[in-house]
Structure formats: structure tokens, C-alpha cells
Amino acid sequence: MSKKVKLMQGNEACVEGAIAAGMTFYAGYPITPSTEIAEISAEKLPRIGGRFIQMEDEIAGIAAAIGGSLTGAKTMTATSGPGFSLKQENIGYAAIAEIPVVIVDVQRGGPSTGQPTSPAQGDMMQAKWGTHGDHPVIALCPSSVKETYDLTIRAFNLAEKYRMPVLLMMDEVIGHMREKIELPEASEIEIINRKRPTCPADEYLPFKPEADLVPPMADFGAGYRYHVTGLIHDETGFPSNSTDVADKLIRRLVDKIEINKKDIITWEEENTEDADIIIFAYGCVARAAKTAIKILREKGVKVGLFRPITVWPFPEERMIELAKSAKAIVAPEMNLGQMVLEVERLCSKYTKIEKLNKVNGEIIYPEEIVAKIEEVL
Amino acid sequence: MEKKSIKGSEVDHGKLIINTEWCKGCGICTAFCPTKAIELKGEKVTVADIEKCTQCGLCELRCPDFAIYVGRKKNEQKG
Amino acid sequence: MPSQLVEKYFRADHLPQIWCPGCGHGIITRSITVAIEQLGLDPDKVCVVSGIGCSSRAPGYLDFNTLHTTHGRALAFATGIKLANPELKVIVIMGDGDSTAIGGNHFIHACRRNIDITTIIFNNNIYGMTGGQYSPTTPKFDKGTTAPYGNIDKAFDICDLASAAGATYVGRATSYHANMVTTLVKNGIMNEGFSLIEAISGCPTYYGRKNKKGGPVEMMQWQKDHAVNITAAAKMTPEQMEGKFLIGEFKNKPEPEYTKEYQRIIDSIKGSDV
Numbered sequence: 001m002s003k004k005v006k007l008m009q010g011n012e013a014c015v016e017g018a019i020a021a022g023m024t025f026y027a028g029y030p031i032t033p034s035t036e037i038a039e040i041s042a043e044k045l046p047r048i049g050g051r052f053i054q055m056e057d058e059i060a061g062i063a064a065a066i067g068g069s070l071t072g073a074k075t076m077t078a079t080s081g082p083g084f085s086l087k088q089e090n091i092g093y094a095a096i097a098e099i100p101v102v103i104v105d106v107q108r109g110g111p112s113t114g115q116p117t118s119p120a121q122g123d124m125m126q127a128k129w130g131t132h133g134d135h136p137v138i139a140l141c142p143s144s145v146k147e148t149y150d151l152t153i154r155a156f157n158l159a160e161k162y163r164m165p166v167l168l169m170m171d172e173v174i175g176h177m178r179e180k181i182e183l184p185e186a187s188e189i190e191i192i193n194r195k196r197p198t199c200p201a202d203e204y205l206p207f208k209p210e211a212d213l214v215p216p217m218a219d220f221g222a223g224y225r226y227h228v229t230g231l232i233h234d235e236t237g238f239p240s241n242s243t244d245v246a247d248k249l250i251r252r253l254v255d256k257i258e259i260n261k262k263d264i265i266t267w268e269e270e271n272t273e274d275a276d277i278i279i280f281a282y283g284c285v286a287r288a289a290k291t292a293i294k295i296l297r298e299k300g301v302k303v304g305l306f307r308p309i310t311v312w313p314f315p316e317e318r319m320i321e322l323a324k325s326a327k328a329i330v331a332p333e334m335n336l337g338q339m340v341l342e343v344e345r346l347c348s349k350y351t352k353i354e355k356l357n358k359v360n361g362e363i364i365y366p367e368e369i370v371a372k373i374e375e376v377l
Numbered sequence: 378m379e380k381k382s383i384k385g386s387e388v389d390h391g392k393l394i395i396n397t398e399w400c401k402g403c404g405i406c407t408a409f410c411p412t413k414a415i416e417l418k419g420e421k422v423t424v425a426d427i428e429k430c431t432q433c434g435l436c437e438l439r440c441p442d443f444a445i446y447v448g449r450k451k452n453e454q455k456g
Numbered sequence: 457m458p459s460q461l462v463e464k465y466f467r468a469d470h471l472p473q474i475w476c477p478g479c480g481h482g483i484i485t486r487s488i489t490v491a492i493e494q495l496g497l498d499p500d501k502v503c504v505v506s507g508i509g510c511s512s513r514a515p516g517y518l519d520f521n522t523l524h525t526t527h528g529r530a531l532a533f534a535t536g537i538k539l540a541n542p543e544l545k546v547i548v549i550m551g552d553g554d555s556t557a558i559g560g561n562h563f564i565h566a567c568r569r570n571i572d573i574t575t576i577i578f579n580n581n582i583y584g585m586t587g588g589q590y591s592p593t594t595p596k597f598d599k600g601t602t603a604p605y606g607n608i609d610k611a612f613d614i615c616d617l618a619s620a621a622g623a624t625y626v627g628r629a630t631s632y633h634a635n636m637v638t639t640l641v642k643n644g645i646m647n648e649g650f651s652l653i654e655a656i657s658g659c660p661t662y663y664g665r666k667n668k669k670g671g672p673v674e675m676m677q678w679q680k681d682h683a684v685n686i687t688a689a690a691k692m693t694p695e696q697m698e699g700k701f702l703i704g705e706f707k708n709k710p711e712p713e714y715t716k717e718y719q720r721i722i723d724s725i726k727g728s729d730v
Contacts, residue, residue: 025540046722051539053718056565060532063525063562067505067536070523071544075536093526220521220537221544223500227467227516229524238470238516239524387457396458399471403478403660408673437459438634439676441482442472446459 004183010174011036011078013145013181014104015044017152018076020189023102024050025073027064029057029083032116033172034106037078058083062090065101069094070228072219074156078104081114084123084130091165092131093230095253098207098215100159100194102152104168106175107283109361118361119172121283121334125341127167128312134250136257138264139167139312143286145179151309157192158264162256163214169311171334173284173363197224207249208235213256257313267315268307269322271297275304277373278322280331280343282308285364289332292369303373314342323347328376332356332364352376392430392448397421399444406436406445415445465489465499467519474513478672480631480657481578485514487637487655488547488576494642502545505534507559509551510585511578511657528559531566534573542715545645548575553583553591556612560592567621567650571714574644574651576637577614580659588662599666618652619707625651626707631658632679633703640705648713656683656701 008016014037018026026041042052051068055061058079065075079087084105094101109115110122123130127139138158142148152168159166195216197204206226209215215235218224231239232246240246257264268286271293272278281289286307296303306322306329308315319342323329329351331340337355344353356372358364386398393415402420407413414430415422422445424430437446458468466489475481492502502520506512508527515522521544525533530548538546555563555577566573582600583589590600590607593614597606619626625647629636637655644651658664658675669675686704689697 025536027536027539046718046725047728049722049726051718051722053535053539055532055535056561059529060535060562060565063529063532064536064539067523067533067538068540069536070521071537071541073540075540089526090529220503220523221501221541225500225519225521227522227524229516230526231524394459401472401477403672405478405672405676409676438487439483439632440486441475441477441479441631443458443462443466443482443486444472446462 006181006183007178008145008181009036009176009178010145010148010170011106011176012040013149014078014152014168014170015040016183017149018102018156019044019048020149020186021153021156022074022191022193023076023156024048025065025068025075026050026052026077027055027068027075028061028077028079029055031058031080031083033108033175034078034080034104036175037104037106041076058086059090062087062101062103066090066094066099069099069101070220072222074100074160076102076104078106080106080108080116081110081123082112084126088131092133092135094165095131095135096230097228098163098217098253099165100163101165102155102159102168103165104170107169107171109359115361117172119284119334119363120359120361121171121285121338122359124169124311124335124338127169134254136164136253137167137312138162138164138257138310139169140309141169141282141311142174143283143307144174145177146181148174149181149183153189157190160194161192161214162260163194163217164256169283171283201225205235206237207233209252213252213259261313264310265313265315266309267318268305268309270305272304272306272322275302276327277301277303277376278326278329279303279305279369279373280329280340281305282311282339285332285334288364288366289369291366292373295366295370296373301373301377308339311339316346319343320346320350323350326351328352328354330354330356330369330373330376332358332369332372334358334364389448390424390427392427392432393424393436394446394448395422395424396444399442401442403441405439405441409435409439411435461486461489461493465492465519466517470517473517475510476661478658478660478675479510480580480676481511481514483631483634484576484578484637484655484657485517487634488641489518490638491641491645494638495645497545497645501543502547503534503537504547504549505530505537506549507551507554508585509554509583510580511549511551512554514549528554528557529562530554531559531562531573531575535566535569535571538571538573539715539718542572542719546573547645548573550575550577551584552577552579552581552593552614556592556614556617564617564621567618567623567652569714570622570624570649570711572648572650574641574653576641576653576655578657579614579654580657580663582659582663584659584662588666594663601666614654615652615706622650623652624649624707624709624711627705628654628656628703630656630679630683630703632676633683636703643705643708647708647710648716649710
């Protein structure tokens with residue numbers, strides 16, 4: 001059987017990936033440059049017996065997606081900067097209540113209304129720190145249409161596996177670009193579903209973790225009748241004033257990611273084996289970086305790319321390893337330096353770190369990266 | 378998971394059952410009891426005169442704490 | 457042993473409830489369970505969703521699928537539950553500030569959609585949990601901690617708001633009129649559409665004390681003395697109605713329900729080329 005080859009927009013690939021992953025419910029609100037994700041979901045979901053709703057605002061969008069997930073459905077919502085800001089409270093809710101949901105942020109120029117139709121990477125730190133309190137974060141960052149498809153599936157799998165909200169950090173370029181994509185057969189796609197309890201209802205503890213620190217999650221309506229709250233709660237799900245319970249819960253939620261880092265973290269490297277200079281880039285900027293590497297290698301410059309695919313948790317170990325043998329790391333970003341703060345935190349004692357920042361709404365060109373590296377050399 | 382047992386704080390007066398642990402002494406049941414069969418004593422509801430109780434159920438209806446309710450009625454079958 | 461009703465529908469090992477002595481919320485919560493009992497609903501299929509506030513602690517005490525969400529957002533979460541699985545019976549419990557202040561947008565749109573959710577707003581005219589600030593239903597001139605010189609806002613009429621926004625079943629009762637709460641909630645659940653029951657509750661600790669309304673008994677007596685059933689009000693003069701408020705069933709006008717309308721789309725299109 002031949003694979004399906006299509007010319008597809010990034011936002012459309014996101015929906016295709018979501019449906020391939022088993023999404024049956026979408027709730028959201030229109031916002032440039034993510035709106036196509038809502039529109040295509042509205043069009044495709046009823047055809048497969050799924051459901052779509054455009055809610056009255058961004059906050060309602062994520063709230064409904066979380067509500068839908070509690071019934072056992074795989075759910076998604078998509079937005080951009082202003083909506084991402086509005087959603088933060090409920091992202092934290094999904095984190096503490098351990099409810100799987102995929103949230104897509106197709107980044108645009110900020111702050112505030114900013115530049116609605118121009119790309120940026122200004123929400124990367126917000127992805128980690130946007131919601132108040134200490135909370136677990138998984139954020140993935142695709143840099144092609146095909147990768148958007150693949151990472152959307154991965155986002156759903158991680159959300160289900162770790163019982164939490166997972167962020168897909170796209171940007172306007174990735175969202176709106178069109179590229180060739182080969183869609184895999186359904187049998188080739190790995191799908192992960194949340195663990196559901198098998199014990200009798202009166203023995204079920206909805207927030208008692210198993211060895212992987214993830215508790216099994218029952219569907220509302222399946223007979224388990226449990227309580228879910230955003231208050232600090234114990235294993236039964238009921239609110240608790242105990243300092244011990246609070247400490248245990250918050251640490252477990254964060255450790256859920258910590259102890260499973262090896263399973264979660266992925267990155268891409270290109271030409272790093274002999275590189276003197278490492279370009280640290282993600283999302284659409286990584287595409288420009290790859291072209292810059294071609295140009296520089298032809299000039300004899302030993303340059304390579306380190307591209308985090310999970311931006312959170314950050315691929316610390318490999319980043320440090322590369323820093324130890326590099327003369328410099330150059331970090332082009334379409335913001336005033338966000339992920340580079342992680343690079344600096346981890347690597348400044350090993351190597352020089354140079355920033356290349358652009359916030360005018362334009363993508364960073366390969367020539368700009370080349371010029372920066374030549375400056376550094 | 379073992380369910381916490383309700384502590385032995387229920388008093389069965391036959392016509393009425395009162396949970397003195399749950400009662401917060403708000404006085405609503407006694408104020409609206411049509412026959413004054415119940416009264417507040419030491420910030421808890423208690424029976425004043427059980428003979429006056431007609432098991433009308435108004436105390437049970439308006440107790441915010443589910444602390445007072447009508448016991449088995451005379452002509453009710455058990456179970 | 458607690459009463460049969462409490463034994464069957466409450467998580468009795470989490471009682472006694474945290475509400476203040478004489479707070480009307482326990483009465484209204486119990487009245488809701490009586491409605492559920494009378495309808496014979498399957499507890500496994502009942503979802504009770506709340507926001508944040510005193511009334512929003514109610515679901516924790518009830519033995520159903522219970523969801524305590526973020527301030528003002530209960531209806532949005534509940535919409536997701538109901539649409540994702542229309543077989544579930546969704547009941548929402550909110551406070552006056554929760555539903556008409558921060559939750560105002562979700563409130564009017566849930567009414568507008570006529571989605572099959574039965575909502576009970578425990579209206580005690582105050583923000584109780586946070587210590588007595590005024591709310592959109594605090595009467596003009598009354599005091600709250602953030603209206604120390606008297607509230608200059610006009611209060612919402614929650615039932616008018618719900619009705620105008622499109623709710624198809626609307627009614628009001630009080631904690632004194634507990635049987636009426638049950639009747640309205642029962643009818644609301646039976647209505648296939650968005651049902652709104654406003655349940656006036658007394659907050660003796662904050663609203664009552666701040667505004668010299670007396671204790672629990674006086675506040676309940678006030679409900680009894682000032683509530684007029686809408687059927688009786690029709691025959692009363694404006695003078696007789698002075699200072700009174702209406703209770704009863706205000707609207708019962710079924711219309712196409714949201715999840716059913718969406719199902720028609722699925723039925724007409726399912727299986728065609730994606």
C-alpha cells in the first residue's frame with residue numbers, strides 16, 4: 001500500500017496528526033495564525049464521529065477541552081500569544097488535576113496584540129513559567145510540516161502517558177508554510193492511551209501514583225465517581241490542608257517529568273561531531289540554521305546544529321556535552337533571548353555564547369546567521 | 378479504601394434522629410418546628426418533647442447540616 | 457447511620473460540611489439530591505461541576521462524578537463534558553459572583569446554546585469564601601468589605617439574565633422554600649436544554665452581619681416573608697409587591713438542544729470523505 005503524499009499546510013498537519021493520534025474533541029477560539037487548526041478540526045471531526053465547539057473565549061476553549069478529556073476523549077485546543085496568556089490559569093489546572101490535553105501555541109509577534117500575522121518565538125519562556133506555582137511542563141517544538149504532524153501525535157501520547165497538559169510550540173511560519181508530507185499508515189503510528197483503573201470502584205484512588213509517578217485515570221461516567229479539584233489534594237482527590245500532602249503532591253507532579261526525562265526528551269543534531277561552533281536553534285529558525293550550515297561548511301567552517309525538539313524539559317545533558325567541546329554556541333532566536341537563557345545557565349562555564357535576536361516580525365535569514373558566525377570566528 | 382465511620386454521635390429518639398456531631402446549632406430547625414418538639418440546648422438541637430413531634434419533616438428539610446432527620450414512621454415496613 | 461438520602465448520595469465520611477452555622481447552602485444541596493432521587497438518575501452518569509466559592513464546595517460532598525474547577529469557569533468545563541459525552545447528566549453549582557461576575561461570559565453563552573445542563577446558582581448576594589466582598593447581586597446601598605460606604609452598583613436579576621440569554625427553563629426558590637428548589641431542579645433536569653435555577657441562600661456570617669440582617673433564623677424568616685410565588689403575584693397590586701421578590705417557575709419553553717443539534721450534523725456527514 002502506498003503512503004499518502006500531500007502538499008499540506010503546517011496547521012493542517014497538526015489536525016491530521018491529532019486525528020491520527022485519536023483526537024475526538026476540539027474546543028477553541030479563532031486567533032491568527034492558529035485559526036486554520038480550529039477550522040479544519042470543525043470540518044473533519046464530525047466526519048469521524050468526533051465533536052467540535054467554538055467556545056465564547058480562549059479561557060472557555062481550554063476549559064471545555066479539559067472537561068471533554070475527563071470523559072475519556074483525547075482533546076486539543078489551539079491559540080496564539082494573547083490566547084496563550086489567557087489560558088494560563090487553566091493550564092495550571094490541568095497540570096495539578098493531571099488531565100491530559102494538548103495545547104497548541106502558534107506563536108506570533110508580541111507582546112499583547114503585537115503582530116498578528118508575523119512569526120515570533122516570544123512565548124518560549126511563558127511555556128515554562130506562564131502559569132503560577134510550580135508545575136510540570138512538556139513543550140514540543142516542530143520545525144517542519146511533517147514534524148508538526150509527528151509531534152502532534154507525540155504530544156497526545158505524552159499527555160496520555162503522563163496525565164498532563166502538553167504544549168506544542170509552533171510559530172506562524174511553521175503553521176502557515178506548505179510542504180510535502182507523506183502520511184503514514186495507521187498501523188505504523190504508535191498510539192499511547194492513558195492508564196485506566198482496573199480495581200473495583202470503592203478501591204480506586206484517582207491520585208495515587210504507580211511506579212512511574214502517574215496515577216491511572218478513570219473516565220467520568222465509567223462508574224468510579226471521584227472528585228477532581230484544583231486545590232491541593234491527597235490521593236483520594238479531596239482537598240487537604242496538610243503541609244505534608246501539599247509538599248508531596250507538588251513534588252510528585254514535577255518529579256513525574258524529572259524521573260521520566262529519558263523517555264520525554266528528544267533533540268536533533270546535524271554536523272556536530274567535529275563542530276567548533278554549535279548553532280542552537282528551534283522551530284522555523286532551525287530551517288535557516290541548516291541553510292547557514294551548508295553555506296559555512298562550504299567555506300570550511302566547522303559548524304553544526306543542536307535543535308531541541310522537546311524545549312521543556314530542556315535537553316540539558318547533551319547541551320552541556322556539546323558545550324564542552326565547542327568554541328562557541330550561537331543562538332539565533334526570534335525573541336530577545338529566551339531559550340538562550342537555558343544555554344547560558346548550563347554552558348557559560350564551558351564556552352562562549354553569542355545571541356542573535358530578531359523581533360521585527362521577520363524570520364531570521366540564513367545570511368544573518370552566517371554573518372553572526374563569521375563575526376564570532 | 379476504608380470509609381471513615383460516622384462517630385457514635387447519632388442519637389435515635391425514635392421519631393427523630395439527631396447527629397450531635399454534625400449539628401452546628403444554627404437554630405433553624407427549632408425556629409420552624411410547628412409543634413416546638415425540639416429545642417436548642419448548649420448550641421445543639423435536642424428533643425424538648427418527642428410526643429409533640431408529628432414527623433412532618435420540616436426540620437430535616439431545612440437542616441443545613443443533615444444533622445436531624447425523621448426516623449422510621451410507625452406504619453412503615455422495615456427495609 | 458445518616459439518613460437514607462445522605463447515605464445514598466453524599467460522601468458521608470467527608471461530612472460535616474465546612475459551611476458556617478445557618479448557611480443556606482446545605483439545605484439547597486440536599487434539595488438537589490432529593491430531585492436526583494425522585495428522578496431515579498444513575499449516579500454513575502451524573503456529573504456535578506462547580507467553580508470557586510462557598511457553594512462550589514458542594515460537589516465534594518456529593519457521591520457523583522464531581523469537578524471543582526476555576527473561578528467562574530464551571531459552565532465552560534461542563535460544556536466540554538456534556539458535548540464530549542452527551543449521555544452524562546451534567547449539573548452545575550455556582551455562586552452569584554462566580555457565575556455573574558468572572559463567569560458572566562460563560563453564563564450567557566451556555567444559556568444561548570441551550571446545552572442540556574442544569575445550573576443551580578446559590579445566590580447569597582456576597583462573596584462569602586473570600587470574606588464578604590460585594591457581588592453583582594448585592595442590593596444597591598448594601599455593604600460589603602469592598603463597598604464600605606454602601607454599594608453603588610445595581611444588582612443583576614439572574615433569572616432575567618438567563619432568560620434573555622436563551623435559557624429554556626428558568627426558576628427561582630430560596631433555602632426556606634427547599635421543596636420548591638427540588639421541584640425546580642427536577643423540572644430543570646427533565647428539560648432537555650439549559651435550565652437555570654436561582655436558589656437564594658442566606659449568608660449570616662458576612663452578608664447578614666454586615667447588613668444587619670440578623671442570624672440564620674431571621675434571614676430565613678425574611679425569605680419566607682418577602683418571597684411571592686409568580687402565580688400569586690399576578691393577582692397582587694404594585695403596592696402589595698413593594699419590597700417583595702418573585703419565586704417559582706418563570707420560564708419553561710423547550711427549544712432544540714445543543715448536543716442534539718450537533719448530533720444531527722454528525723449523523724448527516726459521518727463517514728463521508730475526510
